């Protein structure tokens with residue numbers, strides 16, 4: 001990063017942080033706490049944007065993909081979750097393999113690059129179901145990149161099938177797995193986890209599962225669920241643990257902060273919505289603190305398209321995907337905003353003064369450069 005940036009910063013604490021960033025020194029936890037609290041978001045943004053530019057130039061990524069939720073039946077029924085159902089509940093579903101293949105085939109006809117798969121912990125679904133799912137997707141189109149199953153699901157697959165975690169990953173890789181999403185991390189604080197997801201694997205186990213995935217050459221995302229009951233200290237602890245594992249493995253490709261939405265959950269967040277300043281501070285601080293994680297993603301579905309776009313100048317280099325399957329719902333009469341079309345994502349990036357590049361989750365398959 002160019003050192004001219006330091007001269008533009010008047011806030012003395014942010015100057016010190018910029019100085020560390022320019023010299024390639026990881027910023028401290030105290031620096032992160034400061035960044036999460038500062039009102040000088042424009043100067044904070046200067047540092048985060050300069051760092052993004054040094055990593056990615058004028059490129060910002062987006063994906064053309066579909067979302068696949070294979071079941072919402074889940075043993076854990078986390079208080080934070082509005083998605084899960086018990087077996088037999090109204091609205092409970094589990095997709096058959098033919099149904100999955102049909103959905104992927106339909107989305108593939110629109111030209112998707114990637115399928116993003118997550119679901120509940122359903123004891124009826126054994127490992128063969130997942131292997132066959134991935135094989136069938138590859139059979140539809142071998143070029144589709146598969147991002148599948150959270151660390152929570154992999155831990156469950158291993159226990160349910162009596163298999164070592166390594167074997168589960170190897171079998172999934174052989175069936176077509178490309179990378180892992182970053183869900184299930186939530187926030188690592190044991191105290192908070194006890195409140196929002198008491199039966200979910202602890203943060204230490206989430207990190208351990210990721211360590212194993214990374215050791216087998218699988219790249220993964222990492223998420224942070226924020227805007228519930230966390231303090232800035234909890235956020236910094238979470239970022240620190242991700243940074244430490246990344247120093248060890250280098251396997252995290254993207255960090256994805258997710259603002260919590262509490263509608264229809266058992267948890268009522270203290271804040272119903274994030275604030276603009278809160279989002280900006282969190283993303284910019286994450287970009288600067290996680291110097292060793294190459295990409296930072298703002299998901300427009302969670303943040304709203306305007307905030308997601310704005311964050312492209314506060315450290316973000318990836319606007320997320322089209323989630324093309326939703327296009328099918330829109331075609332069938334859904335009236336929600338058509339925010340996820342490829343042309344709209346490109347426009348959002350271009351209006352931020354950046355160059356849109358269509359990529360799959362590995363950032364290797366690129367179009368439009």
Ligand code: SF4
Pocket residue numbers: 074075076077078080081082083084119120121152197200
């Ligand atoms: S494990 Fe995931 S799907 Fe299951 S209840 Fe918890 S958040 Fe929902």
